[in-house]
Amino acid sequence: MVRLEYMLHVVTVAAVLTTSTLDAVAEDIAISVFAGGSGPDDHFRVDAITIAADFLTREAAILGEELNIALDLKTTSSWDDFKQAVILSAESGEAPNIVITGHEDIANWAQSGLIVPVEDYVDLDAWPISDIYENLIDIASYGGVVYGLPQDAEARPFFFWRDHMTAIGYSDREIDALPVEIEAGEYTLSNVLEDARKMQDAGVVEAGYGFYPRVSNGPDYWQFYQSFGGLMADPNSGKLLLDRAAMSGFYQFFADAVAAGVTRKNHIGTPWDQWYSEVASGKAGMWHGGTWHYARYTAKEGLADFFGNIQFTLIPGGGERGRANTLTHPLVYLLTKQEDERAMEIAAQLIEIASEPRINVLHAVKSAHLGIAKSEATIPLYANNRWAREATDRLLAHATAMPNNSNFGTYWDVMWKGLESVWTGQKSVEQAIADVEAELSSVLGDAIIIR
Amino acid sequence: MSSSRTLGLLLLMPALILVVLFFLVPVILTGVFSFTNMSTSTGITGGAYQVTPNSLQRLSDDYGLSSVAETLGQSRYVVDEQSLARLQQGEADEDVIAELRKDHLGQTFETRRAAERMIKELRHRPSSTRAIKAISGMMSRSIAHVRFDTKQALAAGLSEAGIELTPEETTAVAQATYTGWVWTMANFRRLFSSPDTQRVLINTAIYVSITLVLFNTTFAMVLAIATFYMPEAPAGIFRSIWLLPRISPPVIYVLMWKWLAWDTGFLSLFLENFGVPSRNWMLESTLNAWVFVILINGFVGASMGMIIFSSAIKAIPKQLFYASEVDGASRWQQIRHVILPQLRWPILFITSYQTLSLMTSFDLILLSTDGGPGATTEVWALATYHTALSNYAGNFQYGLGAAMALILVVMGVFLSLIYLRFFNYSTLVSKPLIEH
Numbered sequence: 061m062v063r064l065e066y067m068l069h070v071v072t073v074a075a076v077l078t079t080s081t082l083d084a085v086a087e088d089i090a091i092s093v094f095a096g097g098s099g100p101d102d103h104f105r106v107d108a109i110t111i112a113a114d115f116l117t118r119e120a121a122i123l124g125e126e127l128n129i130a131l132d133l134k135t136t137s138s139w140d141d142f143k144q145a146v147i148l149s150a151e152s153g154e155a156p157n158i159v160i161t162g163h164e165d166i167a168n169w170a171q172s173g174l175i176v177p178v179e180d181y182v183d184l185d186a187w188p189i190s191d192i193y194e195n196l197i198d199i200a201s202y203g204g205v206v207y208g209l210p211q212d213a214e215a216r217p218f219f220f221w222r223d224h225m226t227a228i229g230y231s232d233r234e235i236d237a238l239p240v241e242i243e244a245g246e247y248t249l250s251n252v253l254e255d256a257r258k259m260q261d262a263g264v265v266e267a268g269y270g271f272y273p274r275v276s277n278g279p280d281y282w283q284f285y286q287s288f289g290g291l292m293a294d295p296n297s298g299k300l301l302l303d304r305a306a307m308s309g310f311y312q313f314f315a316d317a318v319a320a321g322v323t324r325k326n327h328i329g330t331p332w333d334q335w336y337s338e339v340a341s342g343k344a345g346m347w348h349g350g351t352w353h354y355a356r357y358t359a360k361e362g363l364a365d366f367f368g369n370i371q372f373t374l375i376p377g378g379g380e381r382g383r384a385n386t387l388t389h390p391l392v393y394l395l396t397k398q399e400d401e402r403a404m405e406i407a408a409q410l411i412e413i414a415s416e417p418r419i420n421v422l423h424a425v426k427s428a429h430l431g432i433a434k435s436e437a438t439i440p441l442y443a444n445n446r447w448a449r450e451a452t453d454r455l456l457a458h459a460t461a462m463p464n465n466s467n468f469g470t471y472w473d474v475m476w477k478g479l480e481s482v483w484t485g486q487k488s489v490e491q492a493i494a495d496v497e498a499e500l501s502s503v504l505g506d507a508i509i510i511r
Numbered sequence: 512m513s514s515s516r517t518l519g520l521l522l523l524m525p526a527l528i529l530v531v532l533f534f535l536v537p538v539i540l541t542g543v544f545s546f547t548n549m550s551t552s553t554g555i556t557g558g559a560y561q562v563t564p565n566s567l568q569r570l571s572d573d574y575g576l577s578s579v580a581e582t583l584g585q586s587r588y589v590v591d592e593q594s595l596a597r598l599q600q601g602e603a604d605e606d607v608i609a610e611l612r613k614d615h616l617g618q619t620f621e622t623r624r625a626a627e628r629m630i631k632e633l634r635h636r637p638s639s640t641r642a643i644k645a646i647s648g649m650m651s652r653s654i655a656h657v658r659f660d661t662k663q664a665l666a667a668g669l670s671e672a673g674i675e676l677t678p679e680e681t682t683a684v685a686q687a688t689y690t691g692w693v694w695t696m697a698n699f700r701r702l703f704s705s706p707d708t709q710r711v712l713i714n715t716a717i718y719v720s721i722t723l724v725l726f727n728t729t730f731a732m733v734l735a736i737a738t739f740y741m742p743e744a745p746a747g748i749f750r751s752i753w754l755l756p757r758i759s760p761p762v763i764y765v766l767m768w769k770w771l772a773w774d775t776g777f778l779s780l781f782l783e784n785f786g787v788p789s790r791n792w793m794l795e796s797t798l799n800a801w802v803f804v805i806l807i808n809g810f811v812g813a814s815m816g817m818i819i820f821s822s823a824i825k826a827i828p829k830q831l832f833y834a835s836e837v838d839g840a841s842r843w844q845q846i847r848h849v850i851l852p853q854l855r856w857p858i859l860f861i862t863s864y865q866t867l868s869l870m871t872s873f874d875l876i877l878l879s880t881d882g883g884p885g886a887t888t889e890v891w892a893l894a895t896y897h898t899a900l901s902n903y904a905g906n907f908q909y910g911l912g913a914a915m916a917l918i919l920v921v922m923g924v925f926l927s928l929i930y931l932r933f934f935n936y937s938t939l940v941s942k943p944l945i946e947h
Contacts, residue, residue: 140901147551147907165905168552171563171690173658180648183640184624185631203564204586205656266788277903298564329794329883334774405641466552466565469904477707477886484797484885486710495706503701506572507565 087125089406092132095160096142097391101355104423105160105211105391106133112413116406129406132156146396150174155396157407162279163199163392166207167466175394179206181408188416191433199461200392208392209415212429214351215386215455216280217372218242218252224265224345225371228258239373239454242384249287249313249378252346256322259345270322272344273314275330277476279389279462280348285310285475286460289381292471293463300463300471300508302500304493307475309379311482311489318483325484336361348375350389351455354447355428367446374458388459390432424448430456467507474499538920544913545699549692551907558691559658560665566688574683582674583684586653588626590615597649606635607646623647658690698914707894715891718804718876719869726809727865728858731816736846738817739824753817756810765878768807769793793880797887800880804888807875812868816861823857824850859934866930867923891919 091113095105113129120127134156136142142161149155155174169175182189184197184206196210225235241247256270274280282292290306293299317323324330339347340361357363357370374384393411398404413419417435421442424431430452436442443449462468478496481487487495500508549555562583571577590611598608610633620626626647630636637643651657652672659665662685669676669684676684702708734753738746756764770776772793779789793803831849840848873893876882882889882897889897899912 139903143902143905143907144900147905151555161905164903167563167565168550168904168906170656171552171561171565172554173559173561173690174551174554177656179623180644181640183627183643185628186640203567203584203656279903297568299568326794326796326800326884328885329880330791331769331773334791466563466906469902469906470908472903480885484887486885486887499701499705502704503697507568 085126086128087402088128088130089403090130090132091158091403091407091410092156093134093158093160094142094146094156095135095391096146097137097139097162098135098160099137099356101352101359101427102423103135104419104426106135108414108419108423109133109158109410111419112410115413116409127406129410147174150396153399155398157396157398157403158411159394159396160211160391161394163208163210163390163464164279164462164468166200166202166392166394167464168469169394170202170205170207171466173397175207176397176404177205177207178209178393178395178408178411181395181405182209182412188433189412191417191435192415193432193434195461196390196432199388199390199464202464208394209411210432211391211393211415212420212423212427213388213390213432213456213459214429215388215451215459216283216348216350216375217386217451217455218346218348218375219339219353220346220371220373221342221344222369222371223342224259225255227262227264228255235371238371242373242376243458245377245382245384248376248382249284252376253313253316253320253322256317256345257320260322265343265345267321268324268327269338269344270320270346271317272335272339272347273323273327274348275328275332275335277472279387280350281310281476281479282462283348283375283385283387284313284378286385286387287375287378287382288313289379289383292468293465294509297509298463298465300465300467300504302471302497302508302510304497304511306379306381307478307496308489308493309382311479311492313378314479315482315489318485328480328483342369351430351447351451352428354451355426372451372454374455384458386455386459388430388456388461390461467504470503471500471508474503541913541916541920544910545917546694546696546914547692547910548695548697549910549913551902551905551909553690553692555692555909558689559660560662560685560688561658561690562655562688563690566690569687570683574687576680576683579676579680579684583653584655586622586651586655587672588620588623588647588650589652590618590650592616594650598646601645601649603642603646603649604635604637607633607637610635620650623651626650692910695910698911701911702914702918710886711889711891711894714887714889715870717801718808718888718890719866721801722805722809722812722869723862723865725805727812727816727869728861730809731813731861732820732854732858734813734817735820735824736850738821739850740842750817750821753810754814757814761874762878764811765807765875768803768879772803794884797884800884800888804876804880807879808869808872811875812865815865819857819861820854823854827853855934859930859936862934863927863930866926870919870923870926891915891922895919 091109093106093109095102098105110131110133113131117127117129136145139162143165146155146159146161159175166175170177178200184190189197189209192210193213196213197206200206200208200210220235220238222235226232238247252271259265260267260270285292285303285306288306288309290303290310291301294301314323318325336353336356338344339349340357340363354366358366363369374386377383377385393414395404395407395411415432417431417433417439420432421436421439423429424436425441425445425448428447430448431437431442437452474496478487478492481495482489482492497510501510567580567584570580570583595608595612598611615629618629620629627643630643630646637646654665654668654672654674657668659668665685665688666681669681734750738749741749759767771778772791773779774789774791776792778792783789792799794800827850831853832845835845835849871892873890873896876888876890876893877896880888882893895912895915898908898915900907902908
């Protein structure tokens with residue numbers, strides 16, 4: 061009902077706008093923008109809005125309108141702080157107009173009414189949105205409705221330190237062939253453990269540094285579940301899916317890595333700064349991360365020759381049903397529900413303009429993310445960037461994404477607690493899987509398929 | 512008498528109001544929240560009625576209404592007299608309405624996108640995206656993703672979209688599409704059945720008991736007694752130094768510990784001189800993490816006990832010390848037979864206060880280990896915080912977090928009662944015999 065009344069109002073306003081003479085009346089609009097998980101290289105996530113505001117103001121001027129957009133831009137590198145700030149401010153009616161967050165928030169925030177569908181405000185058929193990859197638009201949708209505009213794309217590769225591979229007997233040609241071998245399932249997670257052990261035995265890396273995974277919870281760990289054939293959601297019903305065998309394989313892999321001494325038992329919780337400096341300086345043999353790590357390694361960590369030192373591939377498969385894979389975790393521009401309809405409309409136009417290829421390429425190249433639109437590949441800044449090109453070629457076609465499902469957060473928590481308990485030796489794999497299954501079926505009931 | 516009582520009450524009123532607002536109300540709200548499934552996705556202040564993929568799933572699974580779910584999930588955009596009347600009512604461009612009636616009456620589109628494509632091909636195409644959206648919105652005959660504030664609005668929306676349901680089906684749809692929170696005991700069931708509950712409780716017991724016994728009471732007492740027997744000036748300096756952890760901002764205080772413990776920190780650099788490889792001492796092992804968690808909290812906690820015990824010792828009549836010295840008592844005998852018996856009341860206070868304080872404090876652990884490595888130093892209060900205010904997929908579990916907080920309140924009250932009994936509280940507060 062609210063929606064109908066709003067529509068009536070909008071039609072009236074639109075009719076008045078199109079028929080009346082366009083008197084230049086100054087319009088002041090304040091738009092606040094907040095981006096989570098954004099480090100120093102990611103400033104174009106919000107700076108793109110500044111560029112867009114400049115465009116929009118000029119466009120308005122051509123139509124005889126004086127539009128003054130006052131922007132309040134904020135970023136934080138933390139996800140926890142960001143989500144707390146957004147959620148709690150929204151609960152008190154003070155949400156930022158535009159939030160830049162992971163797509164997995166869409167389901168919950170749409171259900172709570174915190175965000176509104178972007179498709180209510182922008183023309184999906186018009187450029188630049190028509191140029192955005194369809195699969196990214198799907199990732200930004202919930203129940204067939206487009207709630208957000210993709211802000212970036214990425215993939216999460218597996219990394220090898222070339223010299224350490226050479227030290228355990230790999231020739232340069234064999235190292236170069238790793239991406240193909242991994243994709244074909246010839247080099248698997250068991251090989252990872254073997255080679256990690258060899259590196260430690262050869263003394264090229266210290267104990268616990270053979271395989272040096274991500275130090276905190278994150279989407280990355282779902283990749284190892286997928287490596288053993290697991291699916292996060294059932295493609296037919298859209299329900300969440302716990303594949304016991306795949307989850308066991310995934311937990312067992314980390315339990316084996318700890319038992320073999322190639323990963324430290326207390327690895328989770330290692331400070332990020334320490335981890336980045338170690339992997340970028342060859343202290344670890346094999347690890348995994350994201351495409352944006354390229355920016356961090358080569359800039360802040362001072363790794364001059366990335367390609368000469370590091371090989372990157374898909375996450376290797378494991379077990380019989382295994383498959384090599386990677387995960388893309390696009391950030392999205394979302395519009396929050398506001399009292400002021402006009403502010404929401406302006407915010408929508410801003411994110412639409414910010415999604416233009418030329419503007420998005422600035423972020424993609426600066427932060428080593430992947431582009432969101434087809435034509436970005438033809439923009440020289442992007443096309444001439446070796447990392448963007450190779451990472452797109454090698455990884456993006458194999459990338460899956462987490463489901464937009466409001467129960468996924470619960471599933472994720474339980475999966476992570478189970479992994480932690482196995483990793484730190486508090487539970488056996490069997491015990492952890494039994495507990496995960498018990499907890500999921502008691503909390504989610506029919507909303508999750510367990511098989 | 513009665514006027515002074517009223518005055519007293521009046522004077523107390525601001526404090527009473529503050530106590531009610533900031534102490535009582537939060538506890539009551541925690542109690543209320545704990546019996547709900549409240550989360551970010553349900554919102555705090557109440558929900559709406561919205562057809563989402565989840566609600567459709569519920570409609571099929573829980574109510575066996577899969578055909579209704581299928582209908583509700585479909586989107587349909589229709590050019591009919593009803594839509595045109597709405598457009599008229601909304602004062603849309605007459606030419607657009609006329610053209611729609613002439614060329615498109617009776618057409619149905621499955622998606623909004625398709626409907627808008629048609630609108631954009633009109634000869635009298637509206638000049639803004641906003642106007643196109645408004646027209647396609649008027650053509651909608653679906654309720655998927657529309658938010659209805661009330662049940663009545665939902666029912667009206669259903670009938671407007673031409674979806675005819677029996678009263679039972681309408682009720683089921685209302686229940687399944689409700690996005691807000693509902694009353695439930697599920698939080699407590701989950702806590703009592705989860706294997707993590709036991710682990711976190713054991714962590715909490717370890718943390719509270721060791722910090723309390725080693726630092727907050729024993730070490731505080733050692734400091735108080737040591738400074739009591741020192742000359743006044745150095746004692747003051749010594750006490751001030753031990754106050755530093757308490758008066759430093761927690762973030763800076765913990766950062767200093769991290770500088771000490773990091774692999775590039777002071778400890779590693781110093782020990783490298785003796786051939787010990789550098790490492791992250793704080794997170795090296797579970798034992799290391801516990802040692803640091805207890806030291807970090809203990810150093811802060813000890814200062815509180817030190818102040819209370821010091822002042823209590825100073826309040827002991829000097830004659831008792833003179834008399835004991837005349838009797839030839841050693842320092843140890845003085846402590847054992849003069850000081851400690853006089854400190855029963857402050858010891859009770861510090862023990863119970865610090866137990867409650869430790870049970871509910873998690874800030875220093877959050878800043879130092881964040882419960883790691885691998886949740887091995889996750890205590891109840893921190894787990895509560897993580898549940899209620901942290902979730903990777905943006906769905907904070909307020910209800911479950913409140914249930915955990917409520918359990919903490921119950922444990923606190925229970926322990927306080929035990930302490931009161933153990934220290935024989937009634938004797939402590941009874942009137943001195945000499946004044947009878």
